[in-house]
Amino acid sequence: MGSSTSEDMFMLSSDSSDEEDDLLFKVAIEEEQIGAQGRRRHRGSVPGHAVIDRGHQEGAARLFQDYFADMPVFRMSRPLFLRIAAAVENHDPWFRQGRDAAGKLGLSPLQKMTAAIRQLAYEVSADTVDEYVRIGASTARLALRKFVQAVVRIFSEQYLRATTAEDTARLLAIGEQRGFPGMLGSIDCIHWVWRNCPKAWHGAYTGHTRKPSIVLEAVASYDLWIWHAFFGMPGSLNDINVLHRSNIFSRVTDGTSPPVSYTINGNTYDMGYYLGDGIYPEWATIVKPISAPRGNKSMYFSAKHASVRKDVERAFGVLQSRFTIIRGLARMWDESTLHNIMTACVIMHNMIIEDEGTGPDVDEVFDYMSEKATARRNPDQAVLKYIEVTEAIRNRALHHQLRDDLVEHLWSRHGAH
Structure with missing residues (x-):
């Protein structure tokens, strides 16, 4: 059975509400475009890969409320973590928050460093960090590598010193x-x-x-x-x-x-x-x-x-x-x-x-x-x-x-x- 045209779909939905008509009409147009091109449209930088909206800002807000508000939930004290975070951010520009090509804010420094800390403290895999921190698996792995490297370079002299x-x-x-x-x-x-x-x-x-x-x-x-x-x-x-x-x-x-x-x-x-x-x-x-x-x-x-x-x-x-x-x-x-x-x-x-x-x-x-x-x-x-x-x-x-x-x-x- 062939795919329906936009007119056929519109006639089938004549008894529906205006909002339903608009929705069905858009679906029909999309199907026509897919059929004409013979493949799915490109929706990301990689052909066939969909762009996932991870909700970076919502994740950052929830993270701040849970970890850095008046009643934080963390394994080390909030002042100590913020001290480490500030030093790491100053050491490595990768941890600083930026904007993508569309002008949208990216991950905050706290999100990147929390993703690294969660992997260290709880031995969770990189892909499980996404659900809470709103960060992709590859980015979480990179955050872990960069975080531990920065900590070693910044704090080794003081906290792995030989006895004075x-x-x-x-x-x-x-x-x-x-x-x-x-x-x-x-x-x-x-x-x-x-x-x-x-x-x-x-x-x-x-x-x-x-x-x-x-x-x-x-x-x-x-x-x-x-x-x-x-x-x-x-x-x-x-x-x-x-x-x-x-x-x-x-x-x-x-x-x-x-x-x-x-x-x-x-x-x-x-x-x-x-x-x-x-x-x-x-x-x-x-x-x-x-x-x-x-x-x-x-x-x-x-x-x-x-x-x-x-x-x-x-x-x-x-x-x-x-x-x-x-x-x-x-x-x-x-x-x-x-x-x-x-x-x-x-x-x-x-x-x-x-x-x-x-x-x-x-x-x-x-x-x-x-x-x-x-x-x-x-x-x-x-x-x-x-x-x-x-x-x-x-x-x-x-x-x-x-x-x-x-x-x-x-x-x-x-x-x-």
Whole structure:
């Protein structure tokens, strides 16, 4: 049956109202045009693709009401998010609101950045952001890439800084209070499973998880602040291999770290240490637990060690709960974007800790409680040769001496109580 002409359609609708007549007449004209051209009309920049009105302005208004009004619904405080948003907008002009060729306002900076944050915080796919933020999937993916890249470039220097003399003094003082003089934090690794790892790389990136993954090595302190984040090693490497490749002791070997001096059980040490689990090597800068503790002293040390070392485990848990994207499967194809995502999440994790008032206070002055916890700033002394410092870091005898001294120190504190 052939298509109806406009006149036929008009006659069929003679009993309808004027509005219905107009509508049917327009439909008939459209059908005639389609039949004459033999194909659908172009309604967008791509032949056959319809132009979707996403309602950018309505989406922006709803977004502001939900996230930035008097009662916002968000995972970080409104002032902190607006601070990040302002810095990112100033850094990258792509986030600024503009007009299209028809003069219509595009997406607002808050819409673009909220789309990125929702993907990071809730691990939602790019196409699911459209329903709420009113942004297309490809634009949402681009917003995520640009957002994490901007956060890393703007805030890395402050929120992924190495410990200063003041930071070191504070960490040493807290370590002394907790029974571990000389401790600078806890170290551990987690694996982020890489779902879209190229097939050719599966052998290098597949380890004990039996799936391709990328490793994050981190050091965290008692307040869950992450002081060191080394990300990008393939999942076939264990914690020891990652440690050998990381830059965690680079400032110690080149003589630029704040020198440390503390005394335990009558012995003086000049390097800080981290608490690690049993897989780590027996180095003077890493205190491991006793694998098979015997006697009350060793058992008490192991219990205290496990309790304090959980700082880094708690930091990983909070990081993954705040940014669910790194708890699920990594869906990006390139390593650079994954690196920016992980680094940006660590930076914003530290920013949230500071915003909540539990992070390091650079203006606070710590009075050292004893000679066991002191940090000297910028001393005038000759820098030890790289090989000498490396050997000192990996000194097994010093590792056992330090651990034995800590066992006695903790037991003496326990007996005093």
